[in-house]
Amino acid sequence: MAVSRINEAGLNVNQYGNRNVIINGGFQIFQRATAATAQTDGNFLTADRWFGFVSGGGAYTTQKSTGNTGTISHDTAWKIDVTTADTSLAAGDYYSLVQKIEAQNLQQLAYGTSNAKTITLSFWVRATKTGTSCVCVTKNDTTQYNYVAEYTINASDTWEHKTITIEPNSDIKAASGAIVNDNGLGMQVTFVLAYGSNYTAGVNNTWNDSADFATTNQINHMDSTSNDFYLTGVQLEVGDTATDFEHRSFGDELARCQRYYFRIDADESYKRYANGVYYSTTAAETMIYLPVTMRAEPSFENTGTSTDYAFYDGTVRSISSNLALNAASDAGTMVISGTTSATTLGNGAIFLSNNNTNSFIAASAEL
16 A cells, blocks of 8 residues: 555654764764873863863873673763872862864754754763762854753762753844854863862853853762763753664764764784875875865874885885875865985885884864
8 A cells, every 4th residue: 555645743753863963972983092091181082072171180091991781772981080089179170071063063953043942962971979960061153151950970880871951041042042054163062070160150950151061069070099980872962852872883973973083093014005106206195085074174193203104116115204294175185295215206106104003194173
């Protein structure tokens, strides 16, 4: 029997794709590193699309955690391990976990109009310390507004699912609440570990236009080296109800991450990265075709040592200097060049790691 129309009321909303505006919310993708890495302020170091803020006397590492499948239906998570305690927070101290969201991925929120949508944040958390913690959703474009919300960690070292519903107020519905339709920063989600008093004047479940990212009830997850904090299943979606987490395929999630960061690690001593050509007798270049169009023209990342790389034209010619991004005509390619020993102008060459399995090349277009 032919069906003339699908009955939308009979569909399960969880079947719909592209609900979650968080990328790598299930922490599947770790292009940079999976092992414990000391977090530095504002830098992406392990989990793709996630970074940490750290300023004060304390320190923590982040890493990939596996083996979490069970009631939470997530094998992978992000583990934060306190390595240096900060037991007495100064007013300006801050420690948090953040994802930034591209503005043009948020247009369905209709912020800046009377039709601004309610959104819901949900996530799984596991922590050593119990008590009140805060998460802050920041609307960055035009005027910055922070929505501070408390949640409670009830049991130590136990996975718990949290849901926070965020309704737009008059500021979000006004012109100052608009999110510009471009590739810039539109919103960020901040999970607070510990903040000093400069940032804790927020009111629970309330928008503010100041620098308040938490309430005074926020516990200090940084006060002992015995403290760990785990996060996974982070989802931010339109609506007043948290739906089941949108599990994407590994390939789909990787491609979303590669819009912001793409990396190739050397898995052999002479890893072949790409073909190139000598455009002078002592300088060669290679064009790297990126797997997806990046958010913007990327910057080039490498080990920082030119001699970790070489061009091969029958002879392995170590790059002695000037390893750099020579040109990036668009967000889809990188042209990398370097200086080597003399050879013949016009020779074809292979750009490769120089007897070094620790080398890598990467393109970064992070927000």
